[in-house]
């Protein structure tokens with residue numbers, strides 16, 4: 001009898017079977033270059049990713065600087081274009097200095113690992129983005145996960161801690177689109193000398209005067225005890241991330257943040273596109289308000305028709321679904337009717353509440369908003 005060795009990947013099939021039985025299989029759906037659906041699923045809040053000025057800036061940067069950054073930032077991957085982008089981001093958002101990363105994910109890992117440390121304390125909102133959760137884990141600091149949007153809980157968690165401490169929050173929570181109570185969180189941090197770290201991925205370009213972000217809106221931009229992380233991949237229509245804060249914090253990151261030191265620098269095209277988007281946003285500051293108005297109009301239409309949604313604080317509109325299966329079917333029916341929406345269900349949402357996630361864009365027309373609302377309403381499951 002011949003010996004059949006055990007299948008080293010047999011466990012993958014077991015896990016896939018369990019996922020399929022629970023209706024939780026994820027799959028990729030490559031989209032064509034020309035949009036064939038009304039897009040309420042992307043994070044292109046200002047409609048800039050295909051803006052001719054932004055794509056031209058990307059193309060010019062690639063032609064001038066090359067397709068790749070050629071190395072890590074401390075070796076050959078820092079160009080004067082990166083320095084220009086860092087200066088422009090810091091100036092636009094009102095911080096002393098900025099450091100650009102290859103993604104927002106890497107920026108969050110950098111800030112949390114460089115500012116947290118074994119023996120330190122990180123207080124993290126229960127609704128924070130996965131990249132923050134991973135950054136807390138990688139930092140090896142003690143992490144206290146506190147109830148959502150609760151400055152008192154943050155205050156209690158920080159109370160009595162000696163040594164390094166920071167509280168971290170999304171500015172606008174990516175799933176429900178609600179805003180963090182930044183003023184209350186800043187006050188709680190200041191009482192115990194802790195740093196406030198705010199991930200403004202969904203606030204940049206949408207909140208604050210001319211889209212300068214949630215920290216500018218809260219009067220916290222440039223505060224000596226406040227650090228922001230950003231992604232360039234949402235409102236700015238590009239790719240990449242950044243950390244903004246006091247110059248000494250940025251210098252510390254250059255020297256210690258592993259996702260900065262051991263990662264190839266941001267591709268020049270992405271840096272060029274982000275700079276192009278910032279230039280555009282300075283010239284057309286009304287785009288930020290238009291994205292918020294579009295979100296409010298979507299919310300108004302959906303709730304007037306009896307659906308349950310979270311009142312949007314920025315450009316994300318979250319609509320409750322009765323169950324995970326209903327959410328999946330609802331999103332699929334919207335897609336068949338020509339409208340792309342996001343679908344969040346467990347385990348992506350730890351609270352177990354399934355929802356559709358719609359993103360408003362500054363370039364949505366009134367007609368598109370009406371079509372989106374009527375499509376969602378007619379495809380809604382009976383108990384929604």
Ligand SMILES: Cc1ncc(COP(=O)(O)O)c(C=O)c1O
Nearest residue numbers: 103104105129174201231233240
């Ligand atoms: C709140 C938040 N932080 C960080 C990220 C990660 O940014 P990036 O996609 O640039 O890695 C995202 C994006 O998905 C996000 O929603």
